[in-house]
Amino acid sequence: MEFFDSHCHLDPARYGADLPAVLARARAAGVTRMQVIGTRAADSESAAELAARERGVTAAAGIHPNDTGDLPADEWDRVVKLASSGRVNGIGETGLDWYRDFAPQESQRDFFDRHLRLAQSLSLPVVVHSRDSTRDCLGMLRDAMARGPLVAVLHSFTGTAEEAAEAVDLGLHIGFAGMVTFRSAGSLREIARRVPADRILVETDSPFLSPEPLRGKRNEPANVVHTARCLALARGETLEQFAAATTANARRVFRG
Numbered sequence: 001m002e003f004f005d006s007h008c009h010l011d012p013a014r015y016g017a018d019l020p021a022v023l024a025r026a027r028a029a030g031v032t033r034m035q036v037i038g039t040r041a042a043d044s045e046s047a048a049e050l051a052a053r054e055r056g057v058t059a060a061a062g063i064h065p066n067d068t069g070d071l072p073a074d075e076w077d078r079v080v081k082l083a084s085s086g087r088v089n090g091i092g093e094t095g096l097d098w099y100r101d102f103a104p105q106e107s108q109r110d111f112f113d114r115h116l117r118l119a120q121s122l123s124l125p126v127v128v129h130s131r132d133s134t135r136d137c138l139g140m141l142r143d144a145m146a147r148g149p150l151v152a153v154l155h156s157f158t159g160t161a162e163e164a165a166e167a168v169d170l171g172l173h174i175g176f177a178g179m180v181t182f183r184s185a186g187s188l189r190e191i192a193r194r195v196p197a198d199r200i201l202v203e204t205d206s207p208f209l210s211p212e213p214l215r216g217k218r219n220e221p222a223n224v225v226h227t228a229r230c231l232a233l234a235r236g237e238t239l240e241q242f243a244a245a246t247t248a249n250a251r252r253v254f255r256g
């Protein structure tokens, strides 16, 4: 069985000297592919470096919506340069976060729009963060898709059943993280059950969002297996079926 952790943040600043052991545990658990996602220029660059030297690791470049408020003047140019270099296979994470108040809504929208246009100009998939903002994210994605083709992932989905259905209708992919394993997350599991088999992805969002039974600890890609097991059960699939489908989906999206 092979698993693809479609969203993790494995930069040295977050894992330090543990990173080789984290990668080894992932591979031992069958997590043969990891998509490392940028939140700023610096961690996007280190993700690309990791991808260049580690088998099965690929990288995305972007600026997290919560970080768009007060950026150095060259921050966006560094992301564009890296994205255009051929060293990354995705753009993000980007999107809108109305739950936190870390960056003005106007700058979040501005940067989401820039990322969408960059992804389209480079024909790269875009990784979308939405928190209490799925409706507005879908609106901007719909506008982008009216301009031209776009492959997009709504990562760590926590929206409503209607929003998930709308996302599927738009042609988007939906990623589920550790939250779906929480006892209280029955309605999210019900949403995950209804996502078509060719649109669902599984992720850890490491180092955040540890799944049950590891809740509260630093997360790592090996733990994607717990989330996959929970999702397979919710969908009435075997773990093998679920692993095969989500790995194939992520490989198609990220061309990995």
Ligand SMILES: [Zn+2]
Binding pocket: 007, 009, 037, 093, 205
């Ligand atoms: Zn993330």
